[in-house]
Amino acid sequence: MRLITHNMLQCHVKGCNANNFPLELQEVVLEQEEAEMNEDFLRNMLTKIEYDALVATCLKLDINDLPATIPADAAYNDEFLQILHRVILETHIKSGKMVCPNCQHNYIIRDGIPNMLLAEHEV
Amino acid sequence: MSRPEHQAPPEIVYGGDEAAKYTGNSRIAAIQAEMAGRAVELLNLPEGYPGFILDVGCGSGLSGEVLEEEGHVWVGFDIAPAMLEVALEQEASGDLFLQDAGQGMAFRPGTFDGCISISVLQWLCNADKTSHHPKARLMRFFSTLYSSLRRGARAIFQFYPENDDQVQLIMGCAVRCGFEGGLVVDYPNSKKAKKFYLCLFAGQEVNGVKQQLPAGLGEDEEGEPGENGVQYTSKKRNDSRIRSGKRKPGKDKNWVLKKKEQLRAKGDKTANDSKFTARKRRPKF
Ligand SMILES: C[S@@+](CC[C@H](N)C(=O)[O-])C[C@H]1O[C@@H](n2cnc3c(N)ncnc32)[C@H](O)[C@@H]1O
Numbered sequence A: 001m002r003l004i005t006h007n008m009l010q011c012h013v014k015g016c017n018a019n020n021f022p023l024e025l026q027e028v029v030l031e032q033e034e035a036e037m038n039e040d041f042l043r044n045m046l047t048k049i050e051y052d053a054l055v056a057t058c059l060k061l062d063i064n065d066l067p068a069t070i071p072a073d074a075a076y077n078d079e080f081l082q083i084l085h086r087v088i089l090e091t092h093i094k095s096g097k098m099v100c101p102n103c104q105h106n107y108i109i110r111d112g113i114p115n116m117l118l119a120e121h122e123v
Numbered sequence B: 001m002s003r004p005e006h007q008a009p010p011e012i013v014y015g016g017d018e019a020a021k022y023t024g025n026s027r028i029a030a031i032q033a034e035m036a037g038r039a040v041e042l043l044n045l046p047e048g049y050p051g052f053i054l055d056v057g058c059g060s061g062l063s064g065e066v067l068e069e070e071g072h073v074w075v076g077f078d079i080a081p082a083m084l085e086v087a088l089e090q091e092a093s094g095d096l097f098l099q100d101a102g103q104g105m106a107f108r109p110g111t112f113d114g115c116i117s118i119s120v121l122q123w124l125c126n127a128d129k130t131s132h133h134p135k136a137r138l139m140r141f142f143s144t145l146y147s148s149l150r151r152g153a154r155a156i157f158q159f160y161p162e163n164d165d166q167v168q169l170i171m172g173c174a175v176r177c178g179f180e181g182g183l184v185v186d187y188p189n190s191k192k193a194k195k196f197y198l199c200l201f202a203g204q205e206v207n208g209v210k211q212q213l214p215a216g217l218g219e220d221e222e223g224e225p226g227e228n229g230v231q232y233t234s235k236k237r238n239d240s241r242i243r244s245g246k247r248k249p250g251k252d253k254n255w256v257l258k259k260k261e262q263l264r265a266k267g268d269k270t271a272n273d274s275k276f277t278a279r280k281r282r283p284k285f
């Protein structure tokens, strides 16, 4: 799973509706995989990304490349878009877990695939 | 032949060897790709717009491959681990999740520019466990899907409805969750080619233009498609590959460069060519 997708996830356990984002990454193994740069896609996603959460998540993973605040000209700042691309589209989480900051539910990630299945009482 | 969803739960029907058999069957692959192509067309995204798209019941990634070819970034989930395993082997380009549609989704509001789902929805009308109530599962699915779509985005479901009641049940739930839209039937007069696409709009207004339910293909045609020259209407894609059931060999660098040249010629923006152009995205693991 790429970091862009992690940034779009929140806990979906029944009744867990507040403080359920971002899911905290723990014990993760990361892998860099090259992908073709697509500026238009990045611009599309700029409006959707929760930037502060992205930066905080990255810092915990020792990824220190993103500026602390999003540049005012982000959509047309080539240098920034390059970094953003590398971080959110080329960084894959291969294994580990995502822990909900609110209810502590653990979503296990194996072979890059998070298990989002819930137990009956969590639905 | 009885319907697969009546035989066993999906993770069993698409379990073990079945997942590989399903994916390796070139006839199935061609049909799924054709339906995925039609679903992407029905999403009605602006030409050349690279969207973030959800594939519900993505299976082994046959439908995702079409999304990728159309230039979209996709995320898919499926309830059958064996199908996801095949997707990994096939180096599917999308992010994958193990997830049950009936339990709803965990995406933040407005995440996706569209959703497609190919040959899955009928499964949700089943109660595979005593705790399963199809209506409750459909409601949870559609309500979380609705919120995960940006306003005006579409969700297109190709599916095999069992009867009218099932269509009513599905449509009723979708509408109660805020969706508008309806059923598009392609080639309604053909036994073989008739296909159902549930076309849902997450909000009506796109740039102030009211969304209209698209017309089905071959509505005025009698019998099988093609006979009267009615063709798939997509201008974006060349469907001969899918129609003939032949799968195209992987896209090499020349293919990508040519495609990008075409886009530039049309005046569309495309990324500069670089050493990453057309490079394989995922190493085998
Ligand atoms: C006919 S296959 C289609 C797969 C893929 N969309 C394609 O076109 O090749 C149906 C898929 O739906 C999945 N499925 C069935 N019920 C599901 C559910 N409740 N949640 C998620 N996936 C489900 C099955 O596991 C299977 O992979």
Ligand SMILES: [Zn+2]
Residues within 6 Å of the ligand: A011, A012, A013, A016, A020, A100, A101, A102, A103, A104, A105
């Ligand atoms: Zn939670």
